[in-house]
Amino acid sequence: MKSLVVRLDSFGDVLLAGPAVRAVAAGSAHVTLLCGPRGADAARLLPGVDEVLVWEAPWEGFDPPPVRPADIDDLLGRLRAGAYDTALVLTSFHQSPLPTALLLRLAGVGRIGADSVDHPGRLLDVRHRRQAGRHEAEAALDTAAALGFTAPPGDDGRLRVLPPPDTSGLTGNGPYVVLHPGASAPARAWSPHRCAEAVALLTDAGHRVVVTGGPAETGLTRRVGGGLAVDLGGRTTPRTLAGVLRMADVVISANTGPAHLAAAVGTPVVSLFAPVVPAGRWAPYGVPVILLGDQSAPCADTRALTCPVPGHPCLDEVTGQDVVRAVHKLIQERQP
Numbered sequence: 402m403k404s405l406v407v408r409l410d411s412f413g414d415v416l417l418a419g420p421a422v423r424a425v426a427a428g429s430a431h432v433t434l435l436c437g438p439r440g441a442d443a444a445r446l447l448p449g450v451d452e453v454l455v456w457e458a459p460w461e462g463f464d465p466p467p468v469r470p471a472d473i474d475d476l477l478g479r480l481r482a483g484a485y486d487t488a489l490v491l492t493s494f495h496q497s498p499l500p501t502a503l504l505l506r507l508a509g510v511g512r513i514g515a516d517s518v519d520h521p522g523r524l525l526d527v528r529h530r531r532q533a534g535r536h537e538a539e540a541a542l543d544t545a546a547a548l549g550f551t552a553p554p555g556d557d558g559r560l561r562v563l564p565p566p567d568t569s570g571l572t573g574n575g576p577y578v579v580l581h582p583g584a585s586a587p588a589r590a591w592s593p594h595r596c597a598e599a600v601a602l603l604t605d606a607g608h609r610v611v612v613t614g615g616p617a618e619t620g621l622t623r624r625v626g627g628g629l630a631v632d633l634g635g636r637t638t639p640r641t642l643a644g645v646l647r648m649a650d651v652v653i654s655a656n657t658g659p660a661h662l663a664a665a666v667g668t669p670v671v672s673l674f675a676p677v678v679p680a681g682r683w684a685p686y687g688v689p690v691i692l693l694g695d696q697s698a699p700c701a702d703t704r705a706l707t708c709p710v711p712g713h714p715c716l717d718e719v720t721g722q723d724v725v726r727a728v729h730k731l732i733q734e735r736q737p
Contacts, residue, residue: 404429404550405480405488405510407501408436408444409461411585412639412658414537415440415447416665417686418491420558421541423449425489427553433483437461442639443658446562446665454479460500463586463706473504480508489548490515491541494531494682495704499524514548516540534679538686559687560665568644571633576650577609578728579663582625583618584655586706591655591673591716596625598721599653604629606725611649613642613659651731653724655716656683664688669731671724675708675715676701689734691727693719 404425408418415436426432426449433452434444439462444453456476459468466472488510490498498515502524505513514527521528529547531540542558545551552558580600584590600610610630614622622634637645642659646652647666654660655673663670664685674680676696684690698715700708708715 402429402486403431403484404433405483405485405505406432406434406491407488407498407505408434408440408491409456409458409501410437410493410496411439411462412443413585413661414493415443416560416562416658416661417538418541419447419449419560419562419665420538420552420556421489421491421545421550422447423556423561424542424545424550424552425449427556428550429487433485435480443662446639446643448561448563454483458501461496476504477508480505480510485510487512487548488514489545489550491544492516493537494540512548514544516544534681536684536686537682540682557687559667560661562643562662562665563640565640565644565647565666568637568641568648571636571641572611572631572645572648573609575609577611577631577648578603579611579613579646579649579652579654580625580630581613581652581654581657581659582621583614584657586677588677588700588705588708588713589655589657589675591719592713593621593624595717595719595721597627599724600625600627600630602721602725603728606729608650608728611645613637613645650735651728653728656680660685669735671727671731673716673719673724677703677705689731691731693723693727 408415431451434450435454436444441455459465488505490501492498512526516529516531527548529544582596612622612626612630614634616635619634626632646663652663653671669689670685674694695715
């Protein structure tokens with residue numbers, strides 16, 4: 402059986418789909434993952450994925466493209482060529498799978514399943530209703546099970562990626578803590594001055610600190626590292642970042658892709674979590690986590706991209722010393 406899994410949004414969202422992808426792979430001869438450009442690198446890290454198709458949907462992302470008939474026709478052509486027997490459409494709790502399901506139906510996919518609040522008409526063969534409060538990784542697994550795909554024996558349902566490379570040439574020798582100061586939306590980020598404070602305090606406490614960030618974040622990582630940390634801003638690929646996070650004692654991150662990548666390689670996370678989305682659905686999954694940030698702040702559940710509250714109190718009232726204490730607690734719990 403040829404199966405298609407669809408997850409059209411971000412890097413972290415695709416990582417959270419990983420357990421469901423493995424469930425589909427256990428019952429399929431071939432699995433293709435259809436994702437958007439922001440999730441493509443994560444898709445290529447997932448076990449169980451045989452092929453990755455990338456398409457930018459006009460209903461996803463912060464700046465979606467216009468609806469172009471030629472783009473739709475091109476996607477339909479690729480989907481028809483795939484001759485998929487079944488498709489699992491994965492979405493977040495606030496997204497509709499029905500635009501995707503319509504395209505899959507037009508492409509002739511044999512059987513389509515998704516979690517859907519809206520009545521699907523003839524667009525879905527299996528309409529799942531998620532349980533309230535389920536984590537996104539669990540909800541994706543539930544939807545896969547409703548379509549007939551269950552986790553294989555021995556699979557613990559945690560996040561996982563393909564084995565990363567040795568990255569000691571980037572980080573140097575000896576234990577270290579990673580601080581990732583960036584975030585996909587400003588409302589989710591801990592302020593740079595707080596990040597720099599944490600780097601200084603962690604260094605004073607005897608920790609080596611590695612600061613990570615993408616190519617567009619080199620100014621941020623330089624400022625946060627302050628000459629005290631190993632600055633890997635712009636120096637990692639997704640695969641090498643996985644290696645850097647895997648060997649860390651603890652990763653400190655906002656609610657953004659690297660937090661989920663840390664969980665996928667089994668590293669504990671100090672999660673600086675702005676409550677604009679619920680932590681119960683989006684916190685790092687399956688690893689020890691200490692959640693910092695006021696989860697009852699006025700911005701809770703707004704899904705805001707920019708903080709609507711002056712001073713960003715939900716996160717900026719968290720101090721560098723709070724982070725140091727959390728790091729020490731996670732390290733102590735990790736020791737045999």
